Amino acid sequence: MAKINDRLSDVPGVAPGFGYAHAVTVSNGLAFVSGQIAVDAEGNLVGGDDMAAQTRQALTNLENVLHALGTDWTGLVKLTWFVTDTARLQDIRDVRDEFLRPALGDRPNPASTLVRVAGLFRPEFLVEVEAVVAVA
Template sequence: MPAEERLTELPGLPGTPGYAHAVTVSGRLAFVSGQVAVDATGRVVGVDDLAAQTRQALSNLHHVISVFGADWSDVVKFTWYVLDVSDVQTIRDVRDEMLRPVLGELHNPASTLVQVAGLFGPDFLVEVEAVVSIPDQASDV
């Protein structure tokens, strides 16, 4: 697996609450554009529902990375953009619901969360982008 090491504990820094400080990789990387809560027809999913929007955005992200033969264990870093950081636990809960079956006891990828004044559509509450280490057996896309 190209995502080789998840650095979670360092002298002089507090432990991470479920994510890695850094992840080392080998091989090719994919930089996945931010995904939001839209369905296949482009309609917003989960208006005013952060959990539903997070689930849909992660589903869309997973759809993109699966084209490369990648899965959640190949995600090196997430960057989250949210309108309101006070409900970050909802994002964490949905993230864990979706990633735990693949990651098991591994820490989540490195992660950054940024509160923003707005996203590209007025109904969006969250957007997530990722850096993904492409598995060696993946074909060119």
């Protein structure tokens, strides 16, 4: 049975999570990353009503968590997306590829699930992304 190794709550460049960890590592070499949203390090919304800009900030936050875990995009096992508007899905894909293509090259993207939701925890948020990551 896997045991919890560490809970990562303080990540440089990412707003603090209140009441949760940004990531939890377990003894089987996996880390589970909490949903990342479009906020800067001070907790301010980035991107307004722009799905691409919000996705870019959420992935920047995820990248910062990956680095704090000692890994990068190559350790990504699975992404789970929560979006309020699937008509803007291409914006998400384009930005995702800005982050993943340099790291993965021609290798396939990680496993992924996308869920359309009626809303996120604040109405101005359009996208949230969580991840499962392989760590050493």
